[in-house]
Amino acid sequence: MSAQAAGAMATGAVVTGLDLGGTKIAAALFAADGTVLARHTRPTPARDGAAAVLDALAAAAAEVDPGRLATVLGVAAAGVVDPRSGMVTSATDSISGWAGTALGVGLADRTGLPVACDNDVRATAGPELAALPGGHGSLLFAAVGTGVGGALAVDGRMLHGASGIAGHIGHLPSAEAAGLPCTCGATGHLEVIASGPGITAHYERLTGAPVDRLETVAARAAEGDAAAVRAITTGAAAAGGVLGGLANALGPDRVVVGGGVPRIGALYGDALTAAFTAELMPPLRGLVPEPPLLGHDAAVMGAAALTTTLPLHHPGAHR
Template sequence: MTGFQPVIGLDLGGTKIDAALVGADGTILARHRVPTPAGEGSAAVLDAMASTVSAVLGQGGNANATAIGVAAAGVINPVTGMVTSATDTIRGWAGTALAAGLAARTGLPVACDNDVRAAAATELTRAEGADASLLYLAVGTGVGGAVAVAGRVLTGAAGIAGHLGHLPSPEAAGLPCTCGATGHLEGIAAGPGIAAQYARVTGTVPGPLQRVAARAELGDAHAMAAITLGAQAAGRVLGGLANAFGPHRVVVAGGVPRIGALYWNALRDAFSAELMSPLRELRLTPTAPRVGHDAAVLGAATLTRTLPLHTPSTTGVSR
């Protein structure tokens, strides 16, 4: 990480803030977790993040962190350090000066990016060579992703690159998306989207994906069809993107792909069916076991050496 000193990786989600003190070799030296005060506004969230930084430093003994990397929910612009767009999961999160606000509260320089892009960065070390390309899909309560070309995760204009859940999907035609549009992949492939599809077909009240998965295991044909449809939609989008980018690896993360073989097999088969002949040997792979649930905090820590560092002056940017 930065020099020979540890850095702090922060993973900010709608329900929790995870922090880790990460050594120069990638070893996690200390951890701390607090609930996200999502309903209290952005200032309260920044205060909680700063408090988490103090707590994890306290656990680290004599270690001094040189910077903070933040993997955050929402559309994050790493250059400006701003949250350019976000859902209402965190109240008032859109428009927040994330990097400047946290740097001012902690006295440490801050680099920030979208949480899924940060997690994807940890996968680049498994790709082929320094010029490796990567497609990364994360399917959970939403659908996120990342695209890496020539060994670098793309951020794009306004930090929008990699939001794969907002690609058009025929299977989602007419369905509302969290971004306000209709017909996007997230509306049919995310956990709530699969559960909503089951409810539409059965005429029941939507429940959690876990309930749909349990019914599928018992042979419920409607539950199996909803899971398969969501997986196929995601697989087709991924296959089309693979044809466009020609990635060396395609990685799938998130809780939804872990619900069982029914989902994974449908995802894999739909992906493979879309591939052009030069890519026929390309396979979907799960996230690295060595990273596991630490992907976001480790990826966040990595941001301190790959993205601009916003200094505690709230206006200065180094590197």
């Protein structure tokens, strides 16, 4: 880990960070200076219910810290998470029964440690915000993968919003997605045209032929397949336009675009950047989307850093 990354999450205590996704739980034990002491991963029991997921999170925390060095635990979780109440207020079916889970208290009761919790994308964006100079930076962070998530920070403060909903940029309207049904129940949202499955589905609509995954579409685009090029650039331009409009509203010092979709190559990145810059007002011209500073440890690092910025949920607290 770089010194910059360690400094972005150093907490002054030994901390366990947990990252909960639909398929995998990642855990890391961090020293007081932010360096990684141990790592552990295990599958998420996503079909077994919320109690089984909480049990697996607690088991991961115990496995990564057998000496019980940590005094506090941070967890970054899939779904809409309200860090103040510690509740998962909304979630897709990628984890069965996850909506309505008392994540903070449930995990505190199982581990005996105070717990801070937040949405995984906001947690990942936290160290990116902390790395901005001056302590009062503004950040627009997008994670484009199976879905489209985001985080918004203004003047050094991460925005959470009612029920923890702030940052769900995938559910902003997009002209390119007009009429397409979204997983949230509405229609025409960015996620259904700009996410990996959204781009893949658009290619299928253009060709009438099924395709297995985004990487196949990207490979066909590289070979000159016009429909594949169109599907990728449409999704990228939709994302870039929405991010450009948000940049005008928020005035970020930095715009970060991460997730799996940008890794498919320059065709995607160039189209996103062009659409983004076309939207910018004059004071923001020169601002361009950038990749994340941090690598595979970003989510667990951000989870650990939550313990210094968010409310702690204690064992035995009233729900």
